[in-house]
Amino acid sequence: MKITTKGQVTIPKPIRERYGLSPGIEVRFVERDRRVVVEKAQATDVWERYRGFMKLRTRTRQVMRRLRGPRP
Numbered sequence: 001m002k003i004t005t006k007g008q009v010t011i012p013k014p015i016r017e018r019y020g021l022s023p024g025i026e027v028r029f030v031e032r033d034r035r036v037v038v039e040k041a042q043a044t045d046v047w048e049r050y051r052g053f054m055k056l057r058t059r060t061r062q063v064m065r066r067l068r069g070p071r072p
Contacts, residue, residue, distance in 0.1 A: 011038070 003009055011021060019040070021027065026041040056063060 001009055016022070021040070027038050028041045030037045030039060
């Protein structure tokens with residue numbers, strides 16, 4: 001496998017499928033024992049994994065008003 005002039009490599013399809021590496025997944029390169037390892041990047045924000053979890057048909061502002069109740 002060669003690195004292109006743009007610094008890109010192609011991850012073979014069987015490896016992408018085995019490890020769930022699909023387009024849009026972020027990876028990082030880590031040095032370990034004089035080797036370079038590619039691994040899935042973990043979200044730095046603990047709430048990042050929940051972004052878009054709830055599909056609401058109302059705007060956030062309306063939801064917050066309902067949760068907080070009437071203003072004093």
